[in-house]
Amino acid sequence: MSELLIRARDVRIGFPVTRGIVFQREVARVQAVDGVDLDLHEGETLAIVGESGCGKTTLARGLVRLQPVDSGTIEYRGRDITGLRGRDLSAFRREVTMIFQDPIAALDPRMRIGQSVQEPLDIHDIGTPKERRARVQNALERVGLSAEHYNRFPHEFSGGQRQRIGIARALVMNPKVIVCDEPVSALDVSVQAQILNLLDDLQRDLGLAYVLIAHDLDVVRYLSDRVQVMYLGRTVEAGTDDQVYDAPRHPYTAALLAARPVADPARARTRDRIVLQGDVPSPIDPPAGCRFHPRCPMAQAGCAVTDPALEQDPAGHGVACLHPLAP
Amino acid sequence: MAPLLSVSGLHTTFRTDDGPVGAVDGVSLSVDAGKVLGVVGESGCGKSATSLSIMGLLPRTATVEGSIRLGDRELVGMPDDQLRALRGAEMAMIFQDPMTSLDPVIRVGAQLEEAVRIHRDVPKQEAREMAMKGLASVGIPSPEERLRSYPFEMSGGMRQRVMIAMALINRPRLLIADEPTTALDVTTQAQILDLIRDLRTEVDAAVLLITHDLGVVAEMCDEVAVMYAGRIVERASVDDLFARPQHPYTWGLLTSLPGRHRAGERLHQIPGTPPSLLNPPPGCRFAPRCDFVMDSCRADPAPALSTHDGTAVACHLDAATRAREGARAARDDAP
Numbered sequence: 194m195s196e197l198l199i200r201a202r203d204v205r206i207g208f209p210v211t212r213g214i215v216f217q218r219e220v221a222r223v224q225a226v227d228g229v230d231l232d233l234h235e236g237e238t239l240a241i242v243g244e245s246g247c248g249k250t251t252l253a254r255g256l257v258r259l260q261p262v263d264s265g266t267i268e269y270r271g272r273d274i275t276g277l278r279g280r281d282l283s284a285f286r287r288e289v290t291m292i293f294q295d296p297i298a299a300l301d302p303r304m305r306i307g308q309s310v311q312e313p314l315d316i317h318d319i320g321t322p323k324e325r326r327a328r329v330q331n332a333l334e335r336v337g338l339s340a341e342h343y344n345r346f347p348h349e350f351s352g353g354q355r356q357r358i359g360i361a362r363a364l365v366m367n368p369k370v371i372v373c374d375e376p377v378s379a380l381d382v383s384v385q386a387q388i389l390n391l392l393d394d395l396q397r398d399l400g401l402a403y404v405l406i407a408h409d410l411d412v413v414r415y416l417s418d419r420v421q422v423m424y425l426g427r428t429v430e431a432g433t434d435d436q437v438y439d440a441p442r443h444p445y446t447a448a449l450l451a452a453r454p455v456a457d458p459a460r461a462r463t464r465d466r467i468v469l470q471g472d473v474p475s476p477i478d479p480p481a482g483c484r485f486h487p488r489c490p491m492a493q494a495g496c497a498v499t500d501p502a503l504e505q506d507p508a509g510h511g512v513a514c515l516h517p518l519a520p
Numbered sequence: 521m522a523p524l525l526s527v528s529g530l531h532t533t534f535r536t537d538d539g540p541v542g543a544v545d546g547v548s549l550s551v552d553a554g555k556v557l558g559v560v561g562e563s564g565c566g567k568s569a570t571s572l573s574i575m576g577l578l579p580r581t582a583t584v585e586g587s588i589r590l591g592d593r594e595l596v597g598m599p600d601d602q603l604r605a606l607r608g609a610e611m612a613m614i615f616q617d618p619m620t621s622l623d624p625v626i627r628v629g630a631q632l633e634e635a636v637r638i639h640r641d642v643p644k645q646e647a648r649e650m651a652m653k654g655l656a657s658v659g660i661p662s663p664e665e666r667l668r669s670y671p672f673e674m675s676g677g678m679r680q681r682v683m684i685a686m687a688l689i690n691r692p693r694l695l696i697a698d699e700p701t702t703a704l705d706v707t708t709q710a711q712i713l714d715l716i717r718d719l720r721t722e723v724d725a726a727v728l729l730i731t732h733d734l735g736v737v738a739e740m741c742d743e744v745a746v747m748y749a750g751r752i753v754e755r756a757s758v759d760d761l762f763a764r765p766q767h768p769y770t771w772g773l774l775t776s777l778p779g780r781h782r783a784g785e786r787l788h789q790i791p792g793t794p795p796s797l798l799n800p801p802p803g804c805r806f807a808p809r810c811d812f813v814m815d816s817c818r819a820d821p822a823p824a825l826s827t828h829d830g831t832a833v834a835c836h837l838d839a840a841t842r843a844r845e846g847a848r849a850a851r852d853d854a855p
Binding site: 244245351352353354381382383384385386387389390393408409410411412414415448449451452453454455456457458459461466468469470472473 | 711736759762793
């Protein structure tokens with residue numbers, strides 16, 4: 194088994210809900226991530242899937258320490274990173290980097306892209322100026338841009354090229370892990386394929402591990418080895434791609450899979466669709482019992498009372514449901 | 521029977537500081553009542569410019585040439601006040617982002633009533649009644665209370681339902697839906713697509729569905745027009761488009777979908793990016809990215825749409841190659 198890089202246990206991340214302008218006071222707390230476990234091994238891709246508000250982005254930001262964690266542990270190579278400071282934190286940030294959904298928002302519009310890509314090296318004071326420049330050019334070439342792009346500005350690039358710049362910026366540190374938050378959801382289909390192939394190549398060549406945050410289940414399946422499905426701050430199902438996609442055991446996962454539009458008119462007309470009713474409840478005041486029960490087509494009396502824990506079967510397929518679907 | 525909407529030779533050009541941009545370059549299409557025509561393409565292909573031209577909602581920097589006929593009326597060159605009378609009554613539009621299309625400081629009930637009373641001289645009470653029925657018809661629970669809600673008090677899916685109710689409240693004959701589910705989560709998208717499908721049979725309107733998502737096309741449309749860089753490159757029934765795609769760009773779109781691949785199998789990618797419409801390449805606009813490009817493709821005139829077996833395609837490739845490669849692209853989905 195390859196090395197376990199990230200081991201997160203019972204991670205909770207919340208945000209205050211405040212009232213008042215002058216005398217601001219905390220009236221409630223939104224538990225965006227509410228007790229999530231996660232393992233990431235060397236060279237693998239773990240996908241975190243779910244709809245808006247399920248806590249996937251907050252979890253991703255917690256993993257790279259962009260968001261403080263309320264409780265729980267996140268270990269990187271055996272060392273808890275939730276309390277890291279100073280030199281230790283910056284050493285961690287050299288190895289675990291992130292790429293964002295909107296590459297234009299992540300780049301400074303007034304900085305030449307060479308500078309932008311080089312910035313992490315400057316911050317961490319790595320190498321001589323000459324070495325830095327060589328590493329930047331190397332990273333740009335890796336992502337399919339050329340050295341002549343070094344002196345251009347972000348606005349001169351298309352969406353797909355900007356995402357390549359974002360990837361180059363994450364790569365320049367020679368990281369072990371890249372957390373990718375919706376890396377292709379802002380891109381057109383034909384360009385999306387280019388970026389997915391690039392991420393795949395980089396993983397193969399450099400042995401990177403990815404945490405892939407996405408709402409598009411098809412994108413996820415193409416890149417991932419394992420999937421974790423989140424709903425209202427909890428993991429409801431976790432397993433390998435084949436386990437989760439071919440034999441989902443949580444009704445929410447089944448509904449998510451069924452709701453994807455199918456690019457095949459004949460199948461689209463004949464297949465069974467589970468259309469969930471209603472909307473995701475507010476995470477400020479999550480439902481008692483199983484959080485999915487108000488929308489669950491298979492809910493039974495006990496579901497409103499008992500909060501199911503994530504339980505794994507012998508094959509490692511985990512599901513948090515009192516009445517899981519037959520495997 | 522003449523089609524309800526028929527667009528022919530539409531050219532929409534935007535004046536910009538860098539010169540004219542031909543966002544729509546000779547588009548022709550038609551939709552019958554009760555049918556859904558999908559217009560599919562990537563950002564900047566002119567699909568939204570086409571729908572805004574039909575609605576007459578373009579900014580003053582745009583010029584529209586060609587013909588747009590709704591029933592027996594010509595919309596190009598129609599005076600603003602006449603166009604205003606049609607908009608919201610005979611033709612209506614649903615936008616991608618309901619939050620920016622609804623007034624944030626007015627209750628949704630008042631916004632719906634306004635949509636009725638602009639076009640019809642009905643008493644306030646009756647308008648309120650219609651607004652309530654409208655909300656009920658799009659599946660909003662307790663519609664009477666919801667009339668008093670502000671848009672920010674509703675979820676994205678709920679707001680999109682309000683938009684749909686507003687678009688349909690005057691029973692339009694043409695409904696244009698521009699990326700109606702792109703901003704929504706997948707389970708909400710399924711609800712909204714179901715709703716549009718149900719309503720379409722009920723109101724018997726012609727629907728123009730603008731989308732970038734081939735999955736949505738397969739689920740919703742009767743016919744499809746594929747646009748690239750301001751032109752239609754292929755137009756076919758939805759079954760033919762997926763079973764026998766004819767244009768190399770359509771093949772590229774189909775084979776680059778990650779859902780049609782097994783993990784580990786490389787995704788097909790269309791190299792490069794769409795051309796700038798400020799200075800489009802001569803000949804076929806897809807030629808610089810096409811795997812099958814020939815010398816004739818790079819020279820004017822560009823291939824025109826020609827129809828075989830009900831599918832119209834704008835491509836110089838011979839029919840045998842198109843049939844072979846099209847079948848390959850279509851087979852790609854076999855799991």
